[in-house]
Amino acid sequence: KQEVTQIPAALSVPEGENLVLNCSFTDSAIYNLQWFRQDPGKGLTSLLLIQSSQREQTSGRLNASLDKSSGRSTLYIAASQPGDSATYLCASGDSWGKLQFGAGTQVVVTP
């Protein structure tokens, strides 16, 4: 069974620093890998979706890479802002649309 791990569980950085969030998965036969943002008590906002054939995706200050052979994905957030404070979840997807989530990394960006 696929297991998804996110390290660290929590991260605090001063505004302006770059953020690096790590996600690892045990089964490299993934269909896709997705990063989400969750604000306290809210649902999920999709940030980036990387198909298994892709190595990275970019959107604005966000960049996500995927290395299936090593079972890792990394989310980079450039020039962090206080508004980036949230919990970031990664999830591996199968061809049926099922997602296996990591426990998330709680990010605090201090002004």
Next chain:
Amino acid sequence: GAVVSQHPSRVICKSGTSVKIECRSLDFQATTMFWYRQFPKQSLMLMATSNEGSKATYEQGVEKDKFLINHASLTLSTLTVTSAHPEDSSFYICSAHSSANYGYTFGSGTRLTVV
């Protein structure tokens, strides 16, 4: 973009009663909808997968008689927590998946508190 509406956002009910949560895809047809449960400080755990017009597929350990899922149309799925107990208190989130795109759209979640 794709929008999924989930209602109610927050509900408090008495132990022993049933609660229905709705998940609607507003501007696309969802071939598949997923229901997740999230405990505080933990990640989302998939409860069940529902496809329009067929019975839901439940994950191991999820009681199908307690968590009734109906997916009557391509835009609506409902989760009914029957005979709710305090241990059912949790955050429930739905997501909709369309064959037209590869992404997943999530509802805003329902905070259920059973007293």
